[in-house]
Amino acid sequence: MATTTAQDAELAGALVQTMHVLQDLYAETSRPLGLTPQQAHLLCVLLAGPLGMTELSRILSIERSSLTSMVDRLERRDLVARIPNPTDRRAFQIELTDPGLALANDAHKAFTTRIDDLTADLSPTARRTLSTALTSIFSRA
Structure with a gap:
């Protein structure tokens, strides 16, 4: 049973370290873009389409x-715009402008390029395994 506990702690530690690395990558890749x-x-979340403030607050x-x-x-930088919510005229959504x-x-390309660089040494099998495991973990979040 102690082995399982040690493995659980190792997994939790690896996930926490992953979170910190990803946060650092966001900082590293956003600064040169003035963000x-x-x-x-x-901005990357809005690539999927306009969202309301409540959804954005939860996601972020x-x-x-x-x-x-x-x-x-x-x-003010003309990067997003407030638009009427199609289902609630009292609310609005946030959408990306062309700029x-x-x-x-x-930003998305810079971030994913850095992730690709970090994972370049993983075999295709290891990539699939990692992707499947992370998808499984975060689909429950």
């Missing part, structure tokens, strides 16, 4: 007031 890591994350794990400030700054879309694609 904070949080702004880059927001930030308070709504902090999100509002971030959206305000990005809106925002271009910058979001640049």
Whole structure:
């Protein structure tokens, strides 16, 4: 039983270390684009399409007031726009503008390129195994 506990601690430690590395990569890849890591994350999330503030707050794990400030700054830079919510006329959604879309694609490409660099030595089998395991873990989150 102690072996399982040690393996569990090892897995938890590896996942925590992964989180820190990914946060560092966001910082490293967003700075040259003139973005904070949080702004880059927001723009990349919006690549999937417009989202409401409540959804964005949940996805980004930030308070709504902090999100509002971030959206305000990005809106002043013409990277995002507030648009009417098609199902609730009292609410709005956040969408990428054309310059925002271009910058979001640049941020996503820079981030995924760094991940590709870090995982370049993994065999195709190891890549599939890692991808399957992470998908399984995070589909429950």
